[in-house]
Amino acid sequence: MKISLIAVGRLKAGPEKDLFETYANRITWPFEMIEVVEHRKLSAEQLKQREAALLSTKIPEGAAVIVLDERGRELASRDLAHKIEHWQDNAVRHLVFIIGGADGIDGSLKQRADLTISLGRMTWPHMLVRALVAEQVYRAQCILSGHPYHRD
Numbered sequence: 001m002k003i004s005l006i007a008v009g010r011l012k013a014g015p016e017k018d019l020f021e022t023y024a025n026r027i028t029w030p031f032e033m034i035e036v037v038e039h040r041k042l043s044a045e046q047l048k049q050r051e052a053a054l055l056s057t058k059i060p061e062g063a064a065v066i067v068l069d070e071r072g073r074e075l076a077s078r079d080l081a082h083k084i085e086h087w088q089d090n091a092v093r094h095l096v097f098i099i100g101g102a103d104g105i106d107g108s109l110k111q112r113a114d115l116t117i118s119l120g121r122m123t124w125p126h127m128l129v130r131a132l133v134a135e136q137v138y139r140a141q142c143i144l145s146g147h148p149y150h151r152d
Contacts (some may be wrong), residue, residue: 001088001095002030005133006050006058008101009126010035016127023134026143033130037093044103052106055098063094063112068129069105072116077150081140083115097133098128 011017011033022032036054038047059065064087075083087095098109110116119132142149 001084002032003027003094003095003097003137004032004058004060004063005031005097005099005130006055006083007035007099007126007130008037008055009032010037010126011130016125019128019131020134023131023138026136026138029137029141031134031137037083038101047101048103048106049108051101052109055100055109056112059096059098059112060094060135061076062092063096064110065096065098065112066090067098067100067105067110067116068133069100069110070115070121070123072118074080074118077136077139078143078152080117081143082138084092084137085144097137099129099133102126 002016011020020033024033036051036058038050038054040050042050064089082136098105100109100114119129139150141147
């Protein structure tokens with residue numbers, strides 16, 4: 001299974017990028033980050049719609065889509081691992097995590113999602129969320145392989 005993290009914005013050099021790369025490099029599944037940027041000055045609603053359009057163009061046909069949204073479902077790491085395992089066992093060849101922009105995710109992408117999850121009720125910087133997702137994918141890999149990295 002290939003896993004893509006598709007996000008709005010560009011991750012620049014710094015501690016967030018270093019942390020992201022630390023976990024991304026540990027993942028044995030094919031893993032990539034794809035970033036999209038809208039440079040035009042738009043209203044918040046127009047920007048969300050435009051970002052959704054840009055993100056949508058990067059989602060492969062037939063991919064399982066996980067949208068990160070503050071109103072999403074909170075999952076334990078083990079639950080996320082089992083969701084990934086379920087998709088893998090059901091021949092889903094591509095899994096996509098979507099991170100929207102500062103104004104959130106347009107409803108069109110939420111409707112397209114197979115799963116909408118939250119990283120908790122706190123607000124996280126979008127650049128740090130990339131590292132959090134990479135760490136959770138690595139953790140899921142460890143859970144599914146029986147590696148002792150994850151402890152309940």
